Amino acid sequence: MEPTLRRLLDDIGPRLHRIRQDRGLTLEELATSTGISVSTLSRLEAGKRRPTLDLLLPLAGTYRMALEQMIGAPLTGDPRIHLTPHHRQTRTRLDSVVIPLTTYPGRLQVFKQILSPTTEQPTLVTHPGHAFFYVLAGTVRLLVADEQRLLKPGETADFDAGLPHWFGPADSSPAEVLHLFGPHGDRFNPRP
Missing domain, CATH: 1.10.260.40 (lambda repressor-like DNA-binding domains)
Structure with missing residues (x-):
């Protein structure tokens, strides 16, 4: 061999x-x-x-x-179609994996994010723009201001990202979401 x-x-x-x-x-x-x-x-x-x-x-x-x-097979064919995941890690654990699905600066951006379970307390954040995500797998706990929602696969969240917010798995299983970001900011804003 x-x-x-x-x-x-x-x-x-x-x-x-x-x-x-x-x-x-x-x-x-x-x-x-x-x-x-x-x-x-x-x-x-x-x-x-x-x-x-x-x-x-x-x-x-x-x-x-x-x-x-x-x-981990070697890349073949057109290299433009291979997705590159980005790992986001805290000091003690992997927080999430983000996979960009589009790369059009100044236009709609699409990301798949795999959220790892955590026992840490949620830290609400704010950033400019509007947030939208679609739950692909698992159950997502979403906190926006003083409200909490549990979202299942096929459900969506749509909110003003200027409001304090946090989202992550609702239980000990990972969750997967699809994010859409408009041209107001072509930078992905992962949860801290």
Whole structure:
């Protein structure tokens, strides 16, 4: 086997372990959602089990990731279509992963954000503009001024970002949202 392919295969287990940790999932929770046993998942993450499509496809579905992104496959084809996630981390944990879906300065910006669970107290922030997001997965807790809402997949939030606000997972599971920002500011404003 050529060295590049061997390195790619050797890196899949640790990569899957990091993804699971970033999502705040236990092996048991992942086993429940994928139908793969805890022992198989553990051996796969430790590099003691060869990654096969019958194992990787359910994981990609649970993580809502493209297979090539999940395993770290080398880029092919047109490089403009590959998305680059940005990790935002506090001193003690990964806070969120932000994936820009558009790159049009001065026009509508679209971002997917994966929010990690937290036990920290919410810190409300303000910034210029208007905020809109659509919940893709999980339950999102939204605080705006003195109001609180719990949002499920398919529900949206639309509010004046000049009001004190915060949002994050409502429970111990990660949540995913799709953000839209208008031309009033083509800079993404993640939660602190």
